[in-house]
Amino acid sequence: MTPRAYLTALGAIIARETLRFIHQRERFLAALVRPLVWLLVFAAGFRAALGLSIIPPYQTYITYETYIVPGLCGMILLFNGMQSALSLVYDREMGSMRLLLTAPLPRSWLLFCKLLAATLISILQCYAFLAIAWAFDITLPPRGYVAALPALMVSGLMLGALGLMLSSFIRQLENFAGVMNFVIFPMFFLSSALYPLWKMAESSPLLRDICAANPFTHAVELIRFALYTEWNLPALGWTVLAGAVFMALAMWGYDPARGLVRRKS
Amino acid sequence: MTSPSDNGLVVERLRFAYAAKAALDDVSLRVEPGTFCALLGPNGAGKSTLFALLTRLFTAREGRIVIGGHDLARNPRAALAAMGVVFQQPTLDLDLTIRQNLRYFAALHGLAGRAAAHRIDAALDRLGLAARANERCRTLNGGHRRRTEIARALLHRPAFLLLDEPTVGLDAATRASLTAHVHGLAAEDGLTVLWATHLTDEVGDGDRLAILHAGRIRADGRAGALRGAQPLHDYFLSLTAEAA
Numbered sequence: 001m002t003p004r005a006y007l008t009a010l011g012a013i014i015a016r017e018t019l020r021f022i023h024q025r026e027r028f029l030a031a032l033v034r035p036l037v038w039l040l041v042f043a044a045g046f047r048a049a050l051g052l053s054i055i056p057p058y059q060t061y062i063t064y065e066t067y068i069v070p071g072l073c074g075m076i077l078l079f080n081g082m083q084s085a086l087s088l089v090y091d092r093e094m095g096s097m098r099l100l101l102t103a104p105l106p107r108s109w110l111l112f113c114k115l116l117a118a119t120l121i122s123i124l125q126c127y128a129f130l131a132i133a134w135a136f137d138i139t140l141p142p143r144g145y146v147a148a149l150p151a152l153m154v155s156g157l158m159l160g161a162l163g164l165m166l167s168s169f170i171r172q173l174e175n176f177a178g179v180m181n182f183v184i185f186p187m188f189f190l191s192s193a194l195y196p197l198w199k200m201a202e203s204s205p206l207l208r209d210i211c212a213a214n215p216f217t218h219a220v221e222l223i224r225f226a227l228y229t230e231w232n233l234p235a236l237g238w239t240v241l242a243g244a245v246f247m248a249l250a251m252w253g254y255d256p257a258r259g260l261v262r263r264k265s
Numbered sequence: 266m267t268s269p270s271d272n273g274l275v276v277e278r279l280r281f282a283y284a285a286k287a288a289l290d291d292v293s294l295r296v297e298p299g300t301f302c303a304l305l306g307p308n309g310a311g312k313s314t315l316f317a318l319l320t321r322l323f324t325a326r327e328g329r330i331v332i333g334g335h336d337l338a339r340n341p342r343a344a345l346a347a348m349g350v351v352f353q354q355p356t357l358d359l360d361l362t363i364r365q366n367l368r369y370f371a372a373l374h375g376l377a378g379r380a381a382a383h384r385i386d387a388a389l390d391r392l393g394l395a396a397r398a399n400e401r402c403r404t405l406n407g408g409h410r411r412r413t414e415i416a417r418a419l420l421h422r423p424a425f426l427l428l429d430e431p432t433v434g435l436d437a438a439t440r441a442s443l444t445a446h447v448h449g450l451a452a453e454d455g456l457t458v459l460w461a462t463h464l465t466d467e468v469g470d471g472d473r474l475a476i477l478h479a480g481r482i483r484a485d486g487r488a489g490a491l492r493g494a495q496p497l498h499d500y501f502l503s504l505t506a507e508a509a
Binding site: 001002004005008009011012013015016019020023095096098099100101102103104105106110256 | 320321322323324341342343345346350352353354355356357358360361365368369370371372373374375376377
């Protein structure tokens with residue numbers, strides 16, 4: 001197989017995921033409605049309850065809606081990462097995963113293609129969300145929309161790798177609901193998506209420490225700073241590290257010799 | 266090292282177990298190039314496990330598989346590139362058209378652009394699917410879905426075609442036509458075919474036959490010679506009845 005063959009496969013996997021996504025309009029709507037409800041309803045109710053001080057990267061007082069925009073972008077990436085994991089479990093049960101895994105390319109490359117395709121679709125949704133937020137007058141620095149792209153990519157890959165890892169360990173679709181509860185909600189609420197960490201520390205230093213260790217917090221902070229055209233290097237480092245660990249575990253889980261796939265194939 | 270006869274499909278002393286339960290026990294099989302080999306076995310015999318190992322969905326700790334001279338453990342990509350596979354489970358994306366499904370598969374095998382389009386057209390023509398190329402797979406009946414999967418498995422011109430119970434759920438006429446078509450692929454195109462089934466009427470007297478039961482090969486040879494004067498169905502039952 002030539003390098004071109006690798007790219008051909010990548011293009012085909014992205015095209016397939018895109019077509020699948022287009023066919024599932026409800027999924028697109030759900031992915032948009034969820035963060036919009038948080039932004040337009042939840043944030044409106046909480047705006048008065050939560051006083052925010054000026055913290056980096058903000059240089060002035062901001063509204064609560066503005067504060068939670070990066071966290072809601074993270075939410076889209078998180079939900080989509082889990083959704084694509086769900087589709088992997090579905091693919092495996094339905095057999096189409098077999099087609100992918102028996103292609104004459106390295107399995108790690110094929111899984112990475114799948115991950116990248118899912119991330120690109122997530123990023124499209126993030127921009128659709130940011131556009132709607134902009135229409136509701138929740139605006140960010142214009143250059144921030146461009147600067148956020150690599151941050152969304154890194155965060156999306158990390159969360160997608162988490163989903164990929166989980167999918168290699170989950171036997172059946174039915175087991176997945178539990179993972180949604182035990183992964184998505186704790187990751188989202190134990191993070192800086194809805195409240196800054198100092199606010200959490202006022203209630204519980206332990207919870208603050210847990211939030212600080214949560215890779216999702218770092219993904220959100222990476223996006224937050226990028227939206228203000230700043231690079232948060234520690235957040236980038238932690239996000240990349242977490243992504244690499246999740247990806248390595250996913251590859252281990254899908255390794256034909258390791259026996260994790262075999263139990264479910 | 267591989268010997269000249271390794272150019273076919275070679276399985277040597279393969280063992281595999283799910284936890285404590287042995288699924289394949291010392292299975293050896295050698296299919297010469299251009300042969301139609303039926304792998305006949307009742308449900309639970311280990312056919313699908315053998316297919317999963319042949320397609321490297323997972324690997325065995327004991328034994329060796331060689332496909333067209335390529336050791337599956339040492340050179341998996343060359344071995345996988347040499348085979349087309351039709352799995353027991355449907356693997357078509359039902360929301361995509363026949364052509365989109367084939368294009369996706371072609372790309373996974375490094376084929377794109379005009380070359381892929383030519384091959385897709387030829388494959389669809391051959392299986393009588395050209396007129397339906399732009400229909401979504403969801404609208405196809407079981408027989409057409411299987412035909413599509415066979416057309417797809419041949420796109421990259423493999424030397425080996427592996428089919429795991431491809432006729433399950435199909436009516437008698439469609440079964441007969443698919444079976445005849447794949448026999449033709451071996452006889453006319455020189456494809457090496459491994460056809461797993463539990464139905465004796467899909468096996469001809471001239472076919473190579475391996476009977477797998479409870480994880481072991483119970484008989485291996487020319488079907489007509491193995492069954493002798495008795496119907497193949499009775500011969501098969503006599504070998505596999507103890508588990509019933």
